[in-house]
Amino acid sequence: MRYNVAQLLKEPIGATREKSIEADIRALDEAIKPLGLLTGHVNLLRTDAGILVRGWVRVEVELLCSCCLTPFAWPLEVVLEDEFRPSVLIGVTKVARDEIVDPALRIDEHHVLDLRELIRQQLLLALPMHPLCRPDCAGLCPQCGQDLNEGPCECIKEPDPRWAILQDLKLE
Numbered sequence: 001m002r003y004n005v006a007q008l009l010k011e012p013i014g015a016t017r018e019k020s021i022e023a024d025i026r027a028l029d030e031a032i033k034p035l036g037l038l039t040g041h042v043n044l045l046r047t048d049a050g051i052l053v054r055g056w057v058r059v060e061v062e063l064l065c066s067c068c069l070t071p072f073a074w075p076l077e078v079v080l081e082d083e084f085r086p087s088v089l090i091g092v093t094k095v096a097r098d099e100i101v102d103p104a105l106r107i108d109e110h111h112v113l114d115l116r117e118l119i120r121q122q123l124l125l126a127l128p129m130h131p132l133c134r135p136d137c138a139g140l141c142p143q144c145g146q147d148l149n150e151g152p153c154e155c156i157k158e159p160d161p162r163w164a165i166l167q168d169l170k171l172e
Contacts, residue, residue: 001119006111008046009086015046021057021115028120031127033062035073042080042115050085050107057119063131067139068147074131078122084113 001023008017021040025032042055058077065072086107104117138148146153159167 001115003044003113003115004111005044005051005107005113008044008051009107009111011046013046013048017044018042019044019055021055025059025119028116029124032120032123035060035062038119040080044113047083050083051113052083053080053113053115053118055080057122059123061123061127063128065133065137066130067132067137068149069140070133070147070149072131072133074128076123076126078119078126080115080118080122082118086111 001021003017003019005017008015019042021038021042023038025034025038036059038057038059040055040057042053045052045054056077056079058075060073060075062071063074064070082105084105084107085101087109088111104121107113134149140146141148141153141155143155144153
């Protein structure tokens, strides 16, 4: 996920490189628990200000269900599209001195373009906020903690005291 783009920066605007990605990302972020290798494809396009990266990556990750706390596999696929700017000016025609560029989108002084931080950020954004192992997950019993997906528990359900006044209401 690290590419030396020195030669691409010397080429004319519009020059491209195609790269396939296959990487182990277990050490990328503790919130991302991959179940296999990250795979994908990127296109590196020379622009007047740097290198435009376009592509996609996919990986299957392990998540915990927010209702029943069961681990399950979830496929993630994200689209990558961002422009990386060189730290050292080499063949760049468009330079804005006061421009603030995200450090994650910098090509280092050795002309190495590193996609790890961009991929990490995109994968974190793609994770669901409230992951469910299945759409009809019943969750856990709030009294005994049994997984209600496996069957009902033996707890006696007490009525909500806020609704007790309605029991005395007689409808004709």
